[in-house]
Amino acid sequence: xxxxxxxxxxxxxxxxxxxxxxxxTRSWTIMEICGGQTHSIVxxxxxxLLPDKIIxxxxxxxxxxxxxxxxxxxAIEIAERPEVIFCSFGDMLRVPGSTKDLLSVKASGGDVRIxxxxxxxxxxxxxxxxxxxxxxxxxxxxxAPANAMAVFQAKQQDxxxxxxxxxxxxxxxxxxxxxxxxxxxxxxxxxxxxxxxVMGYTEYEPLxxxxxxxxxxxxFEPLDILQGIYMTVKQLEEGRVAVxxxxxxxxxxxxxxxxxxxxxxxxxxVPRKWRxxxxxxxxxxxxxxxxxxFDAELRFGLSGKSVEEPxxxxxxxxxxxxxxxxxxxVFGTVCTPEHPLGATMVSSEGACAAYYRYRRIQNQVxx
Amino acid sequence: xxxxxxxxxxxxxxxxxxxxxxxxxxxxxxxxxxxxxxxxPALETRHDSAVxxxxxxxxxxxxxxxxxxxxxxxGGDIGxxxxxxxxxxxxxxxxxxxxxxxxxIIEEGLPTETLWxxxxxxxxxxxxxxxxxxxGDTKVVDRGKGDGLFINTAGIGIVEHNxxxxxxxxxxxxxxxxxxxxxxxxxxxMAAREGLAFESEIESDCAPLNxxxxxxxxxxxxxxxxxxxxxxxxxxxxxxxxxxxxxxxNIDERAIPVREDVQGACEIMGFDPIYVANEGRFIAFVPxxxxxxxxxxxxxxxxxxxxxxxxRVGGGAPGLVTMKSKIGVNRIVDMLSGEQLPxxx
Numbered sequence: 001x002x003x004x005x006x007x008x009x010x011x012x013x014x015x016x017x018x019x020x021x022x023x024x025t026r027s028w029t030i031m032e033i034c035g036g037q038t039h040s041i042v043x044x045x046x047x048x049l050l051p052d053k054i055i056x057x058x059x060x061x062x063x064x065x066x067x068x069x070x071x072x073x074x075a076i077e078i079a080e081r082p083e084v085i086f087c088s089f090g091d092m093l094r095v096p097g098s099t100k101d102l103l104s105v106k107a108s109g110g111d112v113r114i115x116x117x118x119x120x121x122x123x124x125x126x127x128x129x130x131x132x133x134x135x136x137x138x139x140x141x142x143x144a145p146a147n148a149m150a151v152f153q154a155k156q157q158d159x160x161x162x163x164x165x166x167x168x169x170x171x172x173x174x175x176x177x178x179x180x181x182x183x184x185x186x187x188x189x190x191x192x193x194x195x196x197x198v199m200g201y202t203e204y205e206p207l208x209x210x211x212x213x214x215x216x217x218x219x220f221e222p223l224d225i226l227q228g229i230y231m232t233v234k235q236l237e238e239g240r241v242a243v244x245x246x247x248x249x250x251x252x253x254x255x256x257x258x259x260x261x262x263x264x265x266x267x268x269x270v271p272r273k274w275r276x277x278x279x280x281x282x283x284x285x286x287x288x289x290x291x292x293x294f295d296a297e298l299r300f301g302l303s304g305k306s307v308e309e310p311x312x313x314x315x316x317x318x319x320x321x322x323x324x325x326x327x328x329x330v331f332g333t334v335c336t337p338e339h340p341l342g343a344t345m346v347s348s349e350g351a352c353a354a355y356y357r358y359r360r361i362q363n364q365v366x367x
Numbered sequence: 368x369x370x371x372x373x374x375x376x377x378x379x380x381x382x383x384x385x386x387x388x389x390x391x392x393x394x395x396x397x398x399x400x401x402x403x404x405x406x407x408p409a410l411e412t413r414h415d416s417a418v419x420x421x422x423x424x425x426x427x428x429x430x431x432x433x434x435x436x437x438x439x440x441x442g443g444d445i446g447x448x449x450x451x452x453x454x455x456x457x458x459x460x461x462x463x464x465x466x467x468x469x470x471x472i473i474e475e476g477l478p479t480e481t482l483w484x485x486x487x488x489x490x491x492x493x494x495x496x497x498x499x500x501x502x503g504d505t506k507v508v509d510r511g512k513g514d515g516l517f518i519n520t521a522g523i524g525i526v527e528h529n530x531x532x533x534x535x536x537x538x539x540x541x542x543x544x545x546x547x548x549x550x551x552x553x554x555x556x557m558a559a560r561e562g563l564a565f566e567s568e569i570e571s572d573c574a575p576l577n578x579x580x581x582x583x584x585x586x587x588x589x590x591x592x593x594x595x596x597x598x599x600x601x602x603x604x605x606x607x608x609x610x611x612x613x614x615x616x617n618i619d620e621r622a623i624p625v626r627e628d629v630q631g632a633c634e635i636m637g638f639d640p641i642y643v644a645n646e647g648r649f650i651a652f653v654p655x656x657x658x659x660x661x662x663x664x665x666x667x668x669x670x671x672x673x674x675x676x677x678x679r680v681g682g683g684a685p686g687l688v689t690m691k692s693k694i695g696v697n698r699i700v701d702m703l704s705g706e707q708l709p710x711x712x
Contacts, residue, residue, distance in 0.1 A: 001630050010621075013694040045696025090708030107381045116561065116636075116709060222694045338391065338704050349710070358698040 007221030008044070016226035017049035020233055027053040028236050029185045030229060031178070031321045033171060034140075034192035035062025035349030036220050042354040044222045054233065057185070057321030058354075060174050061192055063139040064091050064347030066274040066319070067167045069307040072097040075165055078134050078300050079105045079112050085128060087121035088136040090114045095346045098307050118143075118150035118164070125154070125162035134296045137164040141195045144168055144285060145259035148266035151287065151294045163296040166286055169272055171195050172203045173283035178320050179211040186321045188232040190218040190225070193247035198263075200255025204243045212241050219247040266291055276315035276343035313342030318351055325355040332360055385705025389598030389644075392705055394607075413611055414533050415456040415595065418526055427462035429453060430521035436514055438481065440559040442552075442570030445518055446485040448646060450492035451575045453522040455595045458577040459649065461532045461584045462524030464496060469520050470504040474513035485516065496575035498522065524577075528584050534611035536591040541680040542658040543616065544651045546579065546665055547572070547673035548624040549601050553643035554632045567628050574647030579668040583651070586664055592652040595645075599702070602641040604650065605678075605688045606702045613685040618678030618700070620693050637710030641690075642703055652680065 006012075032038055038058040041047055047056050060066050076097050079086035086102070093102040093112065106112040111131075115121050118135050125133035137147040147164060154162045171192060178186055191204055196217045204215045214235035218228030228246040235242060245251055263285070272284025287295045309315075312330045317323040325331050325344065335341040337353050344352040385392045402410065409417040416429035433449045443451075449469065457464040469489070473482065493500055530536075555571040557563065576595060583590055592612075596604050601623065609616045625633075625640045633640045647670065653661045658676060665671035683689065688700040 001627050001634075004630070004634065008693040010693060010695045043698065044692045044694050045698050046694065048696045049694065089710070091710050093708060094704075103383050103385065104381065107383050114709065116563070357701050360699060360701070 004221065007219075007223040009223065013046075013222050013226055014049065016223065016230055020054065020226070020230050021051045023230075023237055024051050024053050024233055025237060027055065028187050028233060029055045029057055029321065030188045030190065030232050031057045031059045031186040032190040032218070032225070033059040033061040033175065034190075034195070034220075035065065035347065036194070037190060037192065037218065037225055038062070038351050039349045039354050040220055040222060040225060042358045046222055046225055049226070050229065054229065056229075057324070058318065058351035059178070059189075059321065060274060060277060060319040061140065061171065062347050062349040063143070063167075063169065064095060065315075065343040065350040066169060066276065067092070067095070067138050068273045068275045069097065069309065070273070070305065071165070071167045073305050073307060074297065074302045075136055076100060076102060076105055077302060078165065078296060079110045080108075081132070081300070083132050085111045085113060085124055085131045085133045086136070087113050087115045087124060087133060089116075089138070091347055092136055092138060096340065118147045119153070122150045122154055122159065122162055125159050126157075129161060131161060132299075133162050135162070135164045136167075138167045140169055140171055140192070141199045141263070142192075144263045144267065145198060145256075148262045151266050151291050152262065154294055155291065163294045163299045164287075165296040167272070168267065168285035169274060170269070170283050170285065172207060173280050174274070174277075175204075175207055175215075177277065177280045177283070179207070179213060181320065183322060184320075186213070188213060188236055189215045190228045190232065191215050193217055193219040193224070193251055196245075196247065196251045196255065198256050198259050200253050201243050201245065201251065202253060208241050208243050214241055215243045217243070217245045217247050217251050219250065274319075276309070276313075276319050278316070310341045315342035315344040315352070318344050325352040328352070332356055383705070388703075388705035389603055390703040390705050394702070412533055412535075413607075415459040416462065416524075418460050418462070425526035427457045427460040427524045427526055428521070429456040430519065431456060432517065432519040434514065434517050435556065437559050438485065438515055440571060441555050441568050443573035443646070444485060444488050445516060446487075446489035447492045447573050449518040449520045450489050450496060450498070451573055451646060452597070453520040454496045454498060455576045455649070457522050457524035458575075458580040459532070459593045459595050460524070460526060461528055461530060461580065461590070461593065462526045463581060464498045464522055464524040464577050466501045467493065467498050467520050467522040468502045468504075469500055469518060471506070472513055472517040472519075473505065473507045474515050475507055475510040477515050482516065485518075492575070496577055530584070530590060532590055532593055534592055534608045537608060537612040537614055537652045537680055538591060538654065539614065539680055539682060540655055541591055541652040542655050542676050543605075543618065543678045543680070544653060544658065544661060544665065544674055545601070545624070545677050546576075546649055546671040547647070548626045548629070549596065549645055549648060550625055550629045550633065550640035550643035552646040553600070554629050556644070557636075558632065563632070565628055565632055569628050569632065572645055572647035574670050576647065576649055576670060579665065579670045580649070582668060583661065583664055586660070588657045588661055588664070589654055590651055590661075591654070593649055595649040597646065598644050600640070600642040600644055601648075601650070602639070602688070602700050603702050605700060608652070609688045610686045615681045615683035615685060616678060616688045617681045617683065617691065617697070618688070619691045621691075622675060622677045624673055624675060638707050641700070642707050650677075655679070
């Protein structure tokens with residue numbers, strides 16, 4: 001397929017892997033921020049092409065993973081109400097709360113629907129004026145413009161039976177949280193290409209400088225990722241620190257202005273709790289005062305039940321790049337995609353779920 | 368009588384849609400509830416149809432229910448599916464399908480014309496597959512208690528060869544051949560259901576496979592196993608066969624045919640085409656020495672023009688399926704829990 005096959009070409013990928021090997025003189029730990037990249041790395045086996053000295057660790061950039069358990073509980077509480085049609089992207093439905101997931105709410109009679117865009121949820125609201133339609137607005141800067149557009153249109157068109165349950169998170173504060181920790185191991189970052197397609201990468205420049213760490217804006221196909229790693233390693237080996245753009249076919253330094261303006265119109269920066277990590281200051285988006293009427297949390301007056309994560313789960317250390325899924329004693333035994341204990345196993349893009357799915361029995365794969 | 372349910376009901380006190388999705392949860396349900404309740408040698412073969420000795424004849428017997436929504440979709444409708452699905456399950460035992468039954472569960476309010484159209488397409492599909500619909504049943508349920516129309520078909524066919532076409536016959540070194548591109552049915556249904564528009568209309572691959580399979584069997588070539596790829600797609604079928612045969616299967620991602628429009632739709636939704644449903648595709652496990660002849664026969668048939676080798680049965684970990692990815696690295700192919708869900712980003 002055009003524009004895809006070129007980026008999955010075996011010969012080109014192996015050529016880049018050899019180039020990385022050639023320039024690597026010592027061990028480097030590089031984190032890909034985004035779950036989509038983690039998924040690609042494990043699915044295609046990109047890390048197995050790399051020299052042993054390059055250690056890839058997997059960051060917190062999976063929105064499904066980092067959505068706090070409390071918010072899942074709130075989603076379930078709303079979805080169970082008889083007057084509600086609860087709309088969500090598909091992969092949020094399987095994330096377990098403390099006793100059940102949204103799919104179980106659906107099985108018990110709740111009206112839970114998979115939509116492909118928040119604007120589809122807005123249409124559901126228009127078509128069902130006697131129902132309350134709630135959209136589960138999760139995601140990074142990538143999904144923020146579309147969610148902002150849904151709220152913007154709801155206000156413009158005076159659609160009163162629509163609201164969103166917001167759990168938006170931002171990438172740069174997460175990078176800062178990882179880098180500022182005393183036990184940080186990460187020496188270089190692959191930033192998420194789609195996030196930067198919206199936001200640009202000027203926000204990353206002061207971070208690179210302050211923490212002396214190369215950041216390369218990287219795409220999602222195998223060749224993108226290998227090229228991103230090559231550019232990061234090259235900087236590290238040469239002792240340079242800069243924000244570079246591997247994904248120039250989609251990303252401009254300043255990003256997409258109309259999308260950014262829309263986000264700023266609807267949302268403001270707020271503190272957010274990240275599942276597995278904890279609260280990070282100014283790391284999320286919430287609805288601005290002028291749009292609070294569309295905030296499902298306020299509309300339904302939710303109790304805000306506090307939920308404890310299982311003590312065995314080490315997803316916090318995995319999300320910060322300190323450990324790998326295989327180092328977890330309950331990986332693949334007590335904790336599986338069917339019965340996930342924590343953040344990194346709940347979504348197919350979580351590091352643990354990706355390892356489980358593609359290399360559960362690693363030695364056997366190599367045989 | 369034992370009324371304590373063997374499923375871990377703490378986790379699933381209710382049946383979820385995923386229990387019918389063709390993945391791990393469905394297999395758990397079948398193993399823990401149905402296999403436990405009905406265990407017998409014919410059921411134990413876990414094949415698409417049961418092969419039974421009746422008098423001097425060997426008979427293949429199968430049943431399947433059709434709940435597809437929407438009823439009509441590009442490339443077919445619930446009626447063509449109901450005929451071809453059961454015909455194909457019989458064909459996968461190498462049987463010649465003969466007679467089908469049909470049970471209709473109709474929701475009050477269904478336009479009579481819809482039922483007529485479905486009946487007509489069933490007749491056409493039955494004619495094309497050379498089977499007769501010889502008995503049936505009709506029930507009407509209250510409005511809201513059915514999704515327009517559900518159909519169950521059962522079928523019998525006669526087995527006229529002495530091969531044991533089953534996972535137990537799969538052997539080390541067998542090549543795995545597929546009869547064409549994967550993922551078209553699932554994407555066609557999803558596009559019709561969700562109103563997703565792509566540049567070109569993607570049509571279901573729904574088709575009867577008894578003709579092409581009988582050509583293969585009548586050629587006298589040794590066919591070790593056949594399996595049609597339905598729910599759960601190519602990946603799930605391969606895992607089922609690897610587990611049932613206790614052998615290792617390795618496939619090559621680059622060899623698996625996927626049409627460009629289907630690939631594009633999968634990219635948009637974050638799906639892997641090897642897990643997407645098909646209704647006119649099957650895989651054959653054959654000895655390497657006969658693979659060339661098998662391919663020659665398959666590509667000469669309209670239903671097998673896109674046939675190709677996608678992998679082989681290897682000496683790795685028993686019960687495991689691995690795939691050489693597009694960039695040349697091996698990884699596990701696992702069964703999913705339920706259906707694939709569209710991703711956020």
